[in-house]
Amino acid sequence: xxxxxxxxxxxxxxxxxxxxxxxxxxxxxxxxxxxxxxxxxxxxxxxxxxxxxxxxxxxxxxxxxxxxxxxxxxxxxxxxxxxxxxxxxxxxxxxxxxxxxxxxxxxxxxxxxxxxxxxxxxxxxxxxxxxxxxxxxxxxxxxxxxxxxxxxxxxxxxxxxxxxxxxxxxxxxxxxxxxxxxxxxxxxxxxxxxxxxxxxxxxxxxxxxxxxxxxxxxxxxxxxxxxxxxxxxxxxxxxxxxxxxxxxxxxxxxxxxxxxxxxxxxxxxxxxxxxxxxxxxxxxxxxxxxxxxxxxxxxxxxxxxxxxxxxxxxxxxxxxxxxxxxxxxxxxxxxxxxxxxxxxxxxxxxxxxxxxxxxxxxxxxxxxxxxxxxxxxxxxxxxxxxxxxxxxxxxxxxxxxxxxxxxxxxxxxxxxxxxxxxxxxxxxxxxxxxxxxxxxxxxxxxxxxxxxxxxxxxxxxxxxxxxxxxxxxxxxxxxxxxxxxxxxxxxxxxxxxxxxxxxxxxxxxxxxxxxxxxxxxxxxxxxxxxxxxxxxxxxxxxxxxxxxxxxxxxxxxxxxxxxxxxxxxxxxxxxxxxxxxxxxxxxxxxxxxxxxxxxxxxxxxxxxxxxxx
Ligand code: F6R
Numbered sequence: 364x365x366x367x368x369x370x371x372x373x374x375x376x377x378x379x380x381x382x383x384x385x386x387x388x389x390x391x392x393x394x395x396x397x398x399x400x401x402x403x404x405x406x407x408x409x410x411x412x413x414x415x416x417x418x419x420x421x422x423x424x425x426x427x428x429x430x431x432x433x434x435x436x437x438x439x440x441x442x443x444x445x446x447x448x449x450x451x452x453x454x455x456x457x458x459x460x461x462x463x464x465x466x467x468x469x470x471x472x473x474x475x476x477x478x479x480x481x482x483x484x485x486x487x488x489x490x491x492x493x494x495x496x497x498x499x500x501x502x503x504x505x506x507x508x509x510x511x512x513x514x515x516x517x518x519x520x521x522x523x524x525x526x527x528x529x530x531x532x533x534x535x536x537x538x539x540x541x542x543x544x545x546x547x548x549x550x551x552x553x554x555x556x557x558x559x560x561x562x563x564x565x566x567x568x569x570x571x572x573x574x575x576x577x578x579x580x581x582x583x584x585x586x587x588x589x590x591x592x593x594x595x596x597x598x599x600x601x602x603x604x605x606x607x608x609x610x611x612x613x614x615x616x617x618x619x620x621x622x623x624x625x626x627x628x629x630x631x632x633x634x635x636x637x638x639x640x641x642x643x644x645x646x647x648x649x650x651x652x653x654x655x656x657x658x659x660x661x662x663x664x665x666x667x668x669x670x671x672x673x674x675x676x677x678x679x680x681x682x683x684x685x686x687x688x689x690x691x692x693x694x695x696x697x698x699x700x701x702x703x704x705x706x707x708x709x710x711x712x713x714x715x716x717x718x719x720x721x722x723x724x725x726x727x728x729x730x731x732x733x734x735x736x737x738x739x740x741x742x743x744x745x746x747x748x749x750x751x752x753x754x755x756x757x758x759x760x761x762x763x764x765x766x767x768x769x770x771x772x773x774x775x776x777x778x779x780x781x782x783x784x785x786x787x788x789x790x791x792x793x794x795x796x797x798x799x800x801x802x803x804x805x806x807x808x809x810x811x812x813x814x815x816x817x818x819x820x821x822x823x824x825x826x827x828x829x830x831x832x833x834x835x836x837x838x839x840x841x842x843x844x845x846x847x848x849x850x851x852x853x854x855x856x857x858x859x860x861x862x863x864x865x866x867x868x869x870x871x872x873x874x875x876x877x878x879x880x881x882x883x884x885x886x887x888x889x890x891x892x893x894x895x896x897x898x899x900x901x902x903x904x905x906x907x908x909x910x911x912x913x914x915x916x917x918x919x920x921x922x923x924x925x926x927x928x929x930x931x932x933x934x935x936x937x938x939x940x941x942x943x944x945x946x947x948x949x950x951x952x953x954x955x956x957x958x959x960x961x962x963x964x965x966x967x968x969x970x971x972x973x974x975x976x
Contacts, residue, residue, distance in 0.1 A: 365449075365466040365974070366390055366435040367546065368563045369527045369537045372554025372584045376431035377421055383556070383563035384414045384435055389619065389765040390560065391970030392435035393443035397421075398450040398462035398529060401428030405531040407462055409448035429584070430535050432527040432557075434464035437970050440472070441489030453496030456485045461500055461509070461530035465492035466559055467523035467544040468975050475519065495520065499528060509533045510581045513540055514592055517579070523722070523975070525574075527557050537582045540592070541574040544974050545720050545748055548572040548580055548587060550601060555582040560972075561746065562763060565604050572599045573746050602746055618963045620766035620857070624949045625816060628809040630771040631942065633760040634778040635805050644798030645789035646782035651739060652755030653711075659790045661711045664691045666780075667699050667727045668715035669973070671769040671852065675776035676715050677845035678941045682780055686801065686938070687787035697723035697976070700730045713739045713756075713783075717764055717772035718972035719747025726976070728752060741779055743772050757783065766964045767971050768857050770949050773849060774812070777941050781805060804936035808943075814933040815946040819954075822947055825912055825928040826954035829883050832860055832910075836874055837948070838867040839887035840897060846941050847887050850948030857956040857966045867900045878909040885912045885948070888922065889932065889940050901925050914947050 368383030370376045380397045395417040396409025406426035410416045414435065434449035441447040450462035469475070472491035475498065480486060484497040498519060502512035509530050523543030529536065539546050539557045549556035549564030549571055556564040557580065561571055572589070574580060578597060581588045589597045616622035638647050651658070664683055666676035673695060680691040694704065696714070700723060706712065712731040716724040719742040728749055731738045740749050740756035743764065750756065759775035785793070785801045829835060835854060839847030844866045851864030865874055867886065878884060884904045888897040898921065904911055905925060914930045915922040923929035930947040932940075956963050 365437050365559070366392065366563070367432070367464050367466055367525060367527050367557065367559040369432040369529070369539065369557035369582070370554065371430040371535055371537050371582050372551065373429060374554065375427065376429055377426050379556075379567070380431050380433035381414065381418055381421070382566065383558060384417075384433055386562045386566070387435055387560055388414060389767065389964060389971050390435070391767055391965055392437050394436045394445070394448035395434065396448040396450055397426060397431055397433035399426040399428035399431035400529050400531055400534050402534060403531050405452070405460060405462060407450060407452055409445055409450065411443050411445050411448060430529055430537065432462060432464050432529050432537060439468060439975060440491040447488045447490050449492060451488060451490065451493040451496040453500035455483055455500070460532055461496065461503065461528060463492065463496040463499065463526060463528050465495055466525040466974060467542070469494060469520055469524065470522040471520070495524070495526060503530070503532070509536055510538050510579070513538045514579055517542070517592055525559050535583050539574065539580045539582070541578055542576050543722070546574040546580075547746070548574070548582065548599070550587060553584050555584065555587055557582060561604050569604045570601050571604055571746070572601055573751065605745065618766065618953070620768050620770060620963050621953055623764055623766050623771040624946070624953065626771050627774045627942075627946070628812045630761050630774045631778045631805075631809045631812060633762070634775040635782065636760065638782055639802050639805060641799065641802055643789070644795045644802055646786040648757055648782060648786050650755055650757055653737060655790055658787065660709055661689065661787075662709040663711070664689050665694060665704070665706065665710055665712045666691060666715060667694045667696045667712065667724065669696050669721055669723050671773050671849060672715040672717060672724070672776060674845045674849040674852065675773050675780065677848070678777050678842060679780035679783070681842045681845070682784040682938065683787060686784035686793060687791060689787060694727070696721065696727040700726035706731065706734060706736055710736070711739060712736050713741055714749055714753065715741045715776055716749050717743045717759070717769055717776075719744040719749040720972045720974050722974050722976050725749055725752070741776060743775065767966055767969050768853055768952070773945060774942055778805065778808070781938060800936065801938055804939045807935070808939045811933045811935050811939065811943055812946060815943045818930050818932070818947050819950050821928065821930055822950040823954045825930065826951060826958055828910065829860070829951065830858070830955045830958040832881055832883050834877055835860060835862040835883045835885065836870070836877060837862060837864040837885045838870055838900065839944070840867045840893045841891060842937065842941050843887040843889065843944050846944045846948065847885070849945055850885060850951070853949055853952035854955060856969060857952055857961055857963055858959055859961065859967070860955065867897055870900055871903065875903065875907070878904050878907045880908045880910055883910045883912055885914070885951070887914045887944050889914075889916045889944065890934070891937060898925065914944055
């Protein structure tokens, strides 16, 4: 989704801004632009399309200066065009002197636009963001101080914003403000950066300050001032980024998605590191900030997330109910935040989010918090808004996930939910030996995922036919039901082949109407008490001439005989089957998209971090 990068310091801003935008490309965008201040002049360059197109424009029309702001836009108000790209210039006709970049949505933009147009401010775009530029320009006519002008107009904005402003009349100064859309300051030596994602500042400095809602920052090469717009000055709290930007390099892989699929053995090691206790046959989850007594009192768990995180939560439901015997409900964050879901004081609410910035997930967290509930986060991005606002939680430690299609974060979420189920189980009735079996299963998972990844050549062949399909079905039972849903989502989002995931038993209640020789039906069926029931469902598809792909345990003699393609995964304890069964599905989506020539790491219309509702 939209990205912001700003720089003020002794170096040429444009090169640093372009480098920063490249680091944010993974988030998804459809236009890019920048503005720099050189002496008393403002240079504005913007282009629909990729950052490389902006770079071409800058090669022809350079934008010099040591201070500037830049943006990648993911269209919301108005299509992707040069005019709608940010930055937006503010000022009366012929008097443009400042530029603004904005993430978020200004809900009262139409009213503000009408008011500004009546006063003669010219509008060049269809965006909601342009009103901010003109509001600041109008305030600057009386205050003559950029920081004061920004602070003056913020109360007029209804909605969400992370914004950055620079002005020809204030060389070297960038003003940033946050309400509901993340901003982070990079603190360098004699220079400062401002970005919507720490990934953009990481190559320049490890020292960062995360802005909170309501805070306004003013940055010059030498100075950083932070204030809350109502409460006054704030002492900046400097955090350190603990990952290296090189972690986000491709390392010889053609795409981030395949790199991240292949990283999953390490992902699970990192998610479980220091969290497994053989001595007590349990998990150690210190960050929950709830006493064992408070956790034992819990009578119900609510897991909230979106997309892949929601699928991981569904795996969590099966695991926690089975291992800890606690009732679990899984909620879509976008529904939960507005639904009057009954929560009592013995309900624990967990918010799952890879990015920690998803607007719906954040809204759900705030709603639970507003009602006085402790809110627990299962989040990957350290320092993200959800991580900071939650009362406690568990980090995934999966490292930066760049591919828009989430893969390794799913594995980390499932591993962490298994740890949580084990921990809650051992606080209650789960025996030492049953707990130890889960500890051992998790310890064996990385090696087994490594084994599972060897299926890739068979998947590649299966992808040939799936790539020609108009639709596909993914079916699984029990713990593999959410994995089937995840397989369908992965295929849909990166190959654009509409795929549907169902619990296998639901097939005969409707989806079976899709079965024909051109429709791949992907069955997940490792050894479990429900194995024979899945065999019957496969027979039903075969009887109708369907194309059958099965995922089952290596050494299974029955499934290959019933399948057009059999994709083996290693024999493993049931609790870690989701971590293994998802591997062929992620690989299938990847290879189908590759064969179809899709933009795998940046699928159309999608964004890595969905920071608008
Ligand atoms: C799918 C995908 C999305 C995200 C969803 C939630 O591959 O990546 O469905 O899972 O947008 O994002 P987070 O987990 O960052 O809250």
